[in-house]
Amino acid sequence: MGGGCCQPQKVGLNRLISITYKSFRNRDTMRIAMVGDEFYPAIGGAPAYTMGLGMALARLGVEPTLFSHAHPRQAKEEEFNGLTVKRLKGFVISRFDRAISASLAKRLHECIKFGGFDVVHGQDIYSPMALQSIYSARRRRIPSVLTCHSIHKTAGLWQLIYRPLVLMMCRANRVIVVSNATREFCRVLGVPDHKMEVIPNGVDLSKFNSAVDGLRMRARLGLGSEPLVVSATRLVRRKGMHYLVAAFLKVRKGVPDAKLAIAGKGPEAANLRARIKELGIEDSTFMLGALSHGQVAELMAAANVFVLPSIVESSPLTLLEAMAVGVPVVCPRAGGVSEVIEDGINGLMVPPTNVDALADAITRILSDKQLAKRLRGSGLKIVREKFSWERAARQTLELYEKVREEHAKRRTQH
Numbered sequence: 001m002g003g004g005c006c007q008p009q010k011v012g013l014n015r016l017i018s019i020t021y022k023s024f025r026n027r028d029t030m031r032i033a034m035v036g037d038e039f040y041p042a043i044g045g046a047p048a049y050t051m052g053l054g055m056a057l058a059r060l061g062v063e064p065t066l067f068s069h070a071h072p073r074q075a076k077e078e079e080f081n082g083l084t085v086k087r088l089k090g091f092v093i094s095r096f097d098r099a100i101s102a103s104l105a106k107r108l109h110e111c112i113k114f115g116g117f118d119v120v121h122g123q124d125i126y127s128p129m130a131l132q133s134i135y136s137a138r139r140r141r142i143p144s145v146l147t148c149h150s151i152h153k154t155a156g157l158w159q160l161i162y163r164p165l166v167l168m169m170c171r172a173n174r175v176i177v178v179s180n181a182t183r184e185f186c187r188v189l190g191v192p193d194h195k196m197e198v199i200p201n202g203v204d205l206s207k208f209n210s211a212v213d214g215l216r217m218r219a220r221l222g223l224g225s226e227p228l229v230v231s232a233t234r235l236v237r238r239k240g241m242h243y244l245v246a247a248f249l250k251v252r253k254g255v256p257d258a259k260l261a262i263a264g265k266g267p268e269a270a271n272l273r274a275r276i277k278e279l280g281i282e283d284s285t286f287m288l289g290a291l292s293h294g295q296v297a298e299l300m301a302a303a304n305v306f307v308l309p310s311i312v313e314s315s316p317l318t319l320l321e322a323m324a325v326g327v328p329v330v331c332p333r334a335g336g337v338s339e340v341i342e343d344g345i346n347g348l349m350v351p352p353t354n355v356d357a358l359a360d361a362i363t364r365i366l367s368d369k370q371l372a373k374r375l376r377g378s379g380l381k382i383v384r385e386k387f388s389w390e391r392a393a394r395q396t397l398e399l400y401e402k403v404r405e406e407h408a409k410r411r412t413q414h
Helices: 019-023 045-059 102-114 128-139 157-171 180-189 215-221 241-254 269-279 293-302 317-325 335-339 355-367 369-386 389-413
Strands: 031-035 063-069 077-080 083-088 119-122 144-148 174-177 196-198 228-232 259-263 285-289 305-307 329-332 348-350
Touching: 031 045, 031 102, 031 128, 045 063, 045 077, 045 083, 045 317, 045 389, 063 102, 063 128, 083 102, 102 128, 119 128, 119 389, 128 144, 128 157, 144 157, 144 180, 144 389, 157 180, 174 180, 174 389, 180 196, 180 335, 215 293, 228 241, 228 293, 228 317, 241 259, 241 269, 241 355, 259 293, 269 285, 293 317, 305 317, 305 355, 317 329, 317 369, 329 335, 329 355, 348 355, 355 369
Parallel strands: 031 063, 031 119, 063 083, 119 144, 144 174, 174 196, 228 259, 228 305, 259 285, 305 329, 329 348
Antiparallel strands: 077 083
């Protein structure tokens, strides 16, 4: 889910009135323009990726500036632990959290043109602002990188839909893909292998760790020691939450006092509430809406099992966050999940959309304390070793340096 609880610090207008001044302050420091529509307080993988990566890059001595669209409840200019944020006005399609306008595109182009940036990094292939930034970077002869987080359909008419998007992806110097499954998705679309670099997602281990106390969240929900099943994600159809509530009905037959808590918001929220009522499990189910980073961590710490019932996933941040907190996980055998989870070792995997298998896996963890303990320990170990934001930031910084060198070499040859 990756919803945000990082408190911003307001930045004075004079500091950012002209980012041109800033570009000459320290030319030994690499300056990165990160661009994307979705950012705090939005929830989901892309905004969490931008926040986590940006702050980790700042800790490595990079000077990152994020350009996103204006938000009614957020300052135009903010700072998040070294990540400078500048929000630009534009017409926002609120359902999709995307901004489109000629004035925004012009302003973004000016920011990139005069910002003295070494690399431009578009944060999401489905973000108009990110795609615009790749176009602007190419016009200004600045090396660029674009990140692909997702896996979607590619057959039939989808090929036509993706054609202009792939054209822009190929204009970037590199495309970061968050898993090998995402790499295959991009390959099918037509992105050349040499353009792609696999850099897995990370977890903010300062917020998601085994020291997080779940007792406050249990108290908020009015729970004592009852078994708690938790899921946290955007409520869209492909996340498979309707399979989870159907499976939970079956879980209750074996574990009658079990409770279910769902965190997140999205277009499927109303349908999900209706389905919960239809199944007669509203008295044992909590629909919590959007939560902050800290609240999500506390919810995970309160859980006996975390469930990700998605139909397909690339490299889900919430799964990594749950493992970092120390809760056993159940997830689909689909997409990039198998690159994180080894079935029976650090989680239980089930076929996507299989309600019976999902219910059985949840029940196994709730009923077998030794299994839960083993999964918990292995999950903690793999996240600490392989999925920190520091690790992801170092790999990304190496890629920035590589594209700068390649770009400089090509310019000297022409």
